[in-house]
Amino acid sequence: MTPVTTLTATPSQVPAASDTLPALCIVGVRKTYRLGRVRVPVLHGVDLSVSEGEFVAILGASGSGKSTLLHLAGGLDRPDKGRGEASRIEFRGVDLNTMSRGQLDRYRARDAGFVFQFYHLLPELTVLQNVVIAAMVRRGFGYAPYAAACRDAARKLLEDVGLSHRLNHRPVELSGGERQRVAIARALINEPSLLLADEPTGNLDRATGESILTMLLEIRARRKLTMLVVTHDQHTAARADRIVRLADGRVVPG
């Protein structure tokens, strides 16, 4: 596969991969949601370390807090402010808690790619546009000079995931597996080093889920991606380098 390095990336605020630092380091993270007056604690001090290029599966039942953990790792949400305890989510040594909203936006645009269970494709856009839009978001007003390169990169990615014949189709015209492939291509267009997947095969039949997983593993191998995959499926988790079990908002011994 031709790497998408034709795009001149703006330097990220996080340092490059290091042999000594873990890619992702989560220490003592707590998260409580409020439902009206009711406080619902979801995570009770989660510790987790993911090395560069490692594929970690977080296995847990529904409501165990695994999606919340993924959102926190992706900078979509912030953990509770610690009361004296050390609470950090570090990506390559930089604590996401210390980042401003803008820095978190840039982190999601450049360093972390998301894949969701329900794909979350934009229904009005074509397959190609759904992939390109992530590059547009990353470039912002400076997108125009890179437009052609971004489109080429998106085409190449879609070709890699076997959708070169579906470029101008709308998501509604695709099968579940195809939609998830588009979502994976979208997550990879900005060449992130961390892929965060929330039940990527959860909405697919076993065979399709298997093929998606195989494809993810191939991509991971080619790109040396660090992958944090949330799943409640033992079979999916079994394909990971390491399984971390989450129950009631805590990491439990496997």
Next chain:
Amino acid sequence: MPLLAAAAVWLCTVMVLVVWSVMGGFLSMLIGSGRTVTGDVIIAWPNAGFPYYHDLIDRLQKEPLVDAAAPMIESFGMLSLPDGRLQHALIRGVDGPSYARVTKYADTLWWKPIARPLDKDTDGMDPRLHGLGRSSWEQVFQNGMTLTRRSEITGEPEAAIVPGVEVTGFNSRRPEGYYVPKVMEKRLPDGSTAELDQFLPRDGKILIHMAPLSATGKAVEMTSRTFPVANEFQSGVYEFDQEFVLMRLDAAQEMLRLNAAKRLEKRDGPTGGGPRVVAPGEETFDDPAEQLVDDPARVTHVIVKGKGDTATSEGSQALKAACRRVYGEFAAAHAGSVPGSGDIRIFTWEDKNRTMINAVQKETSLLLFLFMLISLVAVFLILAIFWSMVAEKTKDIGVLRAVGAGSAGIAGWWISYGLAIGLVGGVLGVAGAYLVVYNINPIHDWLGRQMGIVIWDPAIYYFFKIPNEVDPAKAAWVFAGAMMSSVLGAVVPALRAAYMDPVKALRFE
């Protein structure tokens, strides 16, 4: 939904621009109409008038800001019309050629040869296209220009009048815009009757009564004289066309006793006394203490046309100031014989009609304000539409946030969307307003024909034609307003989208 928002912007843009163009055009026509019939500046000493006006006109015409000046007399009069009706009128005594230099008199003369029918006269029924009996349109036009008509008895040109085309009631205005003389039944000498058109410039005569005033402003003996009708004018200003009658200056001076005369004046010395004016041919020389002196002809007005841009308030005020200065020099040269420069009235058409112009300006502003208030509905409509679109796109917003879009980017995207809707609605609105305004007269005529609705009555609005021009500056303002309204309507939903919690957005069902 975005189409609904664009349609709201489009309709509001059309509405505001049409109202502003028509009312603004009406105001411009009102201000401009004065120049058609009165010039730019009027120097007036009503009733008594002032002498040596030729000197004043010469002085004015040497002024760089002045293009031309002309003498004029204005007074009230009564008309005895051929059918026995009595009607009051404003009589203007004018010298045709000089009056034509200051005003658009030649253009306003109605009965003249025309090469092409009026726009709406598709059947070519205008009598000016094909003659009316033995009248030669060119001759009738020349009669109007000189305010004379050849006498049927002597064959010599004699002083005539040019009434406004709506004054006598002998002309019918057709919906196509042209006039035809009314046809009336007339009893012939042999006892039979015949239908004859009442085309006054051919053989019509009108008896005019005027009340001259003495130097002290008291009415003296009423004067009456029958004038042939030379032509009729149509200025486009209903008020003028319905009230004014133009008369040759010398005839007006004579009727109002403003013509040149000899004045019997006491010689200076022990036997001296106040002056006594005597009519021509009544001079007496029986008192050695008296002497005859010339009492020059007088006019009540001198009207002035300026050079350059006198359409603006600044231009007309500069011209007025120049006229006041020239009059000051003139008054100094004729001290004691003409009104002092502090007494004379010098005003522009706008000054004279300030109350009416202000009223129209206020009415325009009020209408504009009301319609802008109504247009606020569009802002709230866009807000409501965008609000529901943001709700509908909550998950998409979450997706965009997940791929790295910032709050500002999301807000900017929605505001750009509002801007695009404003652009589409604004462009279509301005185009629609141009279409409506340019065709407003045919639309009005069509409404009149189909539903009997006459909104623009010339008797109320002064003009026969609804103003049908769009000022590009106004169009630009309204367009900018449409854009701003759209952005304003999009701001709150944009902020809602921008500050949406991405996690909640992604979980939104």
